Amino acid sequence: VQLVESGGGLVQPGGSLRLSCTASEITDGLTFDDYAIGWFRQAPGKEREGVACSRSGNRGAFYADFARGRFSISRDHAKNTVFLQMDSLNFEDTAAYYCTADNHLQCTGSDAWGAGTLVTVSS
Numbered sequence: 001v002q003l004v005e006s007g008g009g010l011v012q013p014g015g016s017l018r019l020s021c022t023a024s025e026i027t028d029g030l031t032f033d034d035y036a037i038g039w040f041r042q043a044p045g046k047e048r049e050g051v052a053c054s055r056s057g058n059r060g061a062f063y064a065d066f067a068r069g070r071f072s073i074s075r076d077h078a079k080n081t082v083f084l085q086m087d088s089l090n091f092e093d094t095a096a097y098y099c100t101a102d103n104h105l106q107c108t109g110s111d112a113w114g115a116g117t118l119v120t121v122s123s
Contacts, residue, residue, distance in 0.1 A: 001027075001035065001112045002023065002024045003021055003099045003100070003101055003113065003114035004021070004114055004115070005020065005098070005099045005116060005117040006022075006117060007020045008097060008117030009118075009119070010120045010122060011089055011120070011121055011122075012122070013121055013122075014088060014089065015089050015121070016087045016089065017086050018083055018084065019086065019119075020082070020083055020084075021037060021039070021081065021083075021099030021114060022079065023035065023037070023080045023081070023082075030103065032075075032077060032080040033058060034057070034103055035102060036054065036055050036056040036101070036103075036104060036105060036107045037053075037099065037101055038050065038051070038053040038054070038099070038100045038101075038102070038108075038109070039052050039082075039084050039097055039098070039099060040098045040100060041093075041095035041098065041119075042096050042098070043092075043094060043096075044094075044095075046095075048098075049064065050064055050107065051063075051064055051071065051084070052064065052084060053073070053106060054073045054074070055105055056103075057105070059105065062106075066092075070088045070089075071084060071085065072084075072085040082099065086119070089119075089121045090121060091121050091122070094120050094121045094122070095119060096116040096117070096118050096119075097116060097119055098113055098115075098116045099113070099114040100113050100114075
């Protein structure tokens with residue numbers, strides 16, 4: 001499976017962005033729904049952290065504490081795409097955001113990573 005992210009950019013505090021992650025080259029009899037698709041982020045000088053996860057098999061989503069209530073993850077099954085809607089952005093959300101795929105329930109990044117998309121929150 002290959003992943004491509006898009007949607008990053010410069011946004012003011014309090015603003016919103018929607019990131020997209022599109023999967024391709026899904027083989028071996030698997031489908032998009034067989035994959036848990038997640039988002040991780042890494043800010044300058046900080047460790048990588050999980051943001052949100054869309055579990056495989058339509059078994060719901062998981063959010064990091066900082067994302068809960070502000071971010072929303074969703075899938076477009078017809079387009080093999082996962083979206084991360086980010087609202088009420090603040091300076092601490094500035095980071096490179098990476099999409100991941102796992103052929104099991106949870107998001108750990110075991111199967112694939114995208115190249116990342118940069119989100120900058122600045123006034």
